[in-house]
Amino acid sequence: MKVLLVNGSPHKNGCTNRALQEVAAALNKENIETKIFWIGNTPLGGCIACRQCAEKGKCVFDDAVNLLRTEAYTADGFVFGSPVHYAALSGNMTAFMDRLFYSEFLGNRNKAFYMKPAAAVVSARRAGTTAAFDQMNKYFTIQEMPIVSSRYWNMVHGARPEEVEQDAEGLFNMRVLGRNMAYLLRCLEAGRNAGVPLPTQETPVFTNFIR
Template structure:
């Protein structure tokens, strides 16, 4: 079993990374392989709703000049996910949201039914709306959202300060343990002949309809 942890910060090894690393250590202690993937600092395209990904038929975005498809390749090989973000203006990093928009629009199938959770790091406030932004991607895509002993957040302006947030780090460790537990349950169920829930045909209700 493997968990992909996405570091959605422009800084590779600061506050967000420190939180993800704490969860990763807990996962590894439970026998789960981990990989922390950084989104980097290169420019990232936003989704332009061109529909090109649906024509490719390979769960990839038609634009292949940034990190999105490389993350989708990693996501396809993973059994669960943790996605971390710093807090900017009481929300998640805009570059991370652009990446997630395209990952879930183009490659949602490779992540369906796999457990996941969003985490946030902040100097002070804005963590809960940032976590909620990330978790919405999972909730829309039939993915169980993993919980912990508190909302999965850490506080501090640097890695050193985050390491002083003992409650935040404990929350990360328990998040990792709970994710490992959920992965084992799913793996056991599948080994015993279980399967994902059968999906009903999609019903789309339009609130505004063309008039005759």
């Protein structure tokens, strides 16, 4: 089994990466393969609602979004991490998540993410973590992804990776998150092996609230 950990920080080896490393190490101890995917620090444009992904099966802007999608099909679970900017995800990570999830839903009917466990990780110097954490989790719920929790909200604090090392509780929560992810992945695998089917799906219904 494999978990993709997505680093949405402009700093490849910054605080967010340190948190993801701790999650990955816990997963590796549970014999789960991991890979950290950095979205890079080249500015990413947001979704322009062109809906060409419905025809092409991928985003019309060929960048980190499509690179991640290619790997997503081979993954069994996901951890998305971002620094906190103004009590929200980083601008690049917000654009990345918007386009990744929207284009996958329209273009491939959510095959890369449906019923695959996901977790959010955020890092901040001081505050804004819970708002960013809530923002990230909304992407998972709309894609029918089981959300993996830790013992506390999945966040670390520090302005530099060296300061994150001092956040003993934050790193503890990252390790718990990794172990909980491994456990849920094994439960899902056991269910598949036992012949437990996925939920019955209905045709989506979309309602516009206008008269």
